[in-house]
Amino acid sequence: MRIFIFSLLFLCTGMTASACKIELTPPHVIVRFGGSVSANCSTSSCSELEGMGWESPLGGQGLTRGVSSLPFHIAKVDVWDVYSQCFITMKNSEQKLENLDVTVYKMPEIVSMPQPVDEMVEGEWYPIHCDIIDVAPVKYLFVLFHKGNEIISNQTFDGVSKTPVNRSSDYKLKVHRNDDGNEIWCEAQLNLWPAEQPSLTMRSRSHGINVLYPPTFTEPENETLEVPANEKITLNCTATGNPVPTYRWRFSHSSQEMINIQNVEKPVLMPSFQIKGTYSCTASNKQGSTTKYFTVIEVKGNRTTFAVLLAMGLFLGVLVIGTGLFLVKSDGKFSCNRGNYQPTSSGPIFPAELPGLFKLEFSVSRRFWEENIMGNNFLTWILIFCMFCSVSGEGCSLILKPSRVVVGFGEPVSVSCEAARPVRVLGWESAISATHTQEDRSVQWKVDSLIDWIEEPICYGVFYTAPRQCEEKLNLVLYKTPDSVSIKQVNHTGPMVEGKEYQLLCEVQNVAPVQYLTLRWYRGQTEVYKHSFSDLTSSSPVQVSSTLVITPTKAENGAVYRCVAELELGPEGPQPPPTVSSEQLTSSVYFPPTFLSPDMEILDLTLDVEITLNCTATGNPAPVYSWESSQPLQEKMEGEAIVTTSSLLPGTYTCTASNTLEKKSKQFIVKAKTKGI
Structure with a gap:
């Protein structure tokens, strides 16, 4: 019976402890290293609660009796692993524990991205590096690479370390022309909270991207333009590229009367006159070049108008000839006779009656018509009339003064272009200082400082008479002396x-x-x-x-x-x-020794008379001399080119002159000779 009662009491006690629930507020604390922590521990439905407390190396709190809620506070967190527990104690001494989850974090000391290469080439891959120094905890670290408004990479790190660490991240960037001018940087994030709360971030310094790419025309398709005669044209060759493209215009034609426009370094060409043909524009930079073609077609005029004018001309011609045939009499003299009417010299007479149709008759001086207008040379006058109606061509008369110019780089230049006949438009086609004038018969091309190496100025004229268009290219020589x-x-x-x-x-x-x-x-x-x-x-x-x-x-x-x-x-x-x-x-020329006197010498030796052995040689390096003989040599002979002595013995003496290139020898034969003989 006692055993049963004891067991029952034990079960009741266990049910009371298990029914107690510990609540931590907040259940998870995130604190910056060096910051403070506050939390509260509470319980409910514990009828047999003795008390509660906190265990922590940073200032725990012992059992506090008679309370169901107990706050906990750490003024300064200066350790990376914070161990804290809330405990409750039942009257039967049973305890229940609940750990407080504390995360201690530290933002990086430094987030840095080294400067990428100054110039990137479109389509190439480039390494991007990011360093994150002294951050904790690493398992919450994210590294993001940004390019403009775009996140191009997001990297995470594995690790259980709660103390600060250094980490680095790498990314390979493939650049495109659209990236030119954008900025790139890396960003360190600590994602400590749920997604709905913002992360702690720190970013590196940003760096601009300089992407080199070849030119591309804004309107890449070749163009065909139909332009009415005498209307100006605009050819747009604008291209994008890095470095900024330079432009070169060329104009191909088959007629020498057409104006050749070359080497114009600008994207938009607006010639002062319109000539049909094919214009090519090449945009270039150090990454490449591309060419676009403009085909200019002159729109044909209204042929109805031309036909009417032609018909009127033919009608007038027939009328003049017919009238002449009708009014010139058989003797070749002109008469304005109509019907039976005879003209007089008194002036025009109008009949009193106009039966059926209006009649207009003139009386003119017969002598005038015979001597000055028609007379017997009617057909000749017709031919002269036709000649005056025709247009005779003249040569293209453009004169350049001077016709050849030599100018130093950066120096000023001035050239005058003059027209020898009336001109509609006179001008200079040039990449710099292009100009034109109307009606004036002189126009000047002037540059204060000429620095364009491909400048080819062309003077052009649009005339009233044929040839209506012509040009003269200036013979321009721009020179520069060597650096x-x-x-x-x-x-x-x-x-x-x-x-x-x-x-x-x-x-x-x-x-x-x-x-x-x-x-x-x-x-x-x-x-x-x-x-x-x-x-x-x-x-x-x-x-x-x-x-x-x-x-x-x-x-x-x-x-x-x-x-x-x-x-x-x-x-x-x-x-x-x-x-x-x-x-x-x-x-400096090295050459082997050469004796001044290379032949062998025979010398007579006279007692007590000095003799000279001259072994001098030229050479580079300077020769070194040595002597050999069957007789004992004197010490003073070694290294000497000239030996003068009176103590030599008869015999053969060999002198060797040598340098780094060669050795050469010369012999001296000394013979004894008695004094006085």
């Missing part, structure tokens, strides 16, 4: 060796126009070679070089070489022609 002229040996350094072949290279930097350039090679003051570049056609500055092949001799040791760039621009150019000289190159 530098240098000279050096090719594939060799140091001294040269006599008899071997060597090359000297002369390099000219940034000279124009190259076809007028002459490179002159000098050894000392003597011109040894001249190199012209007349086969080249570039009008803009170029780099050119010239090679001089030499086979030096010992006589050329110490010779000074130089090259001189000379622009021979003709009589219109500066006189004397501008020149730029290189620095001097002094040649």
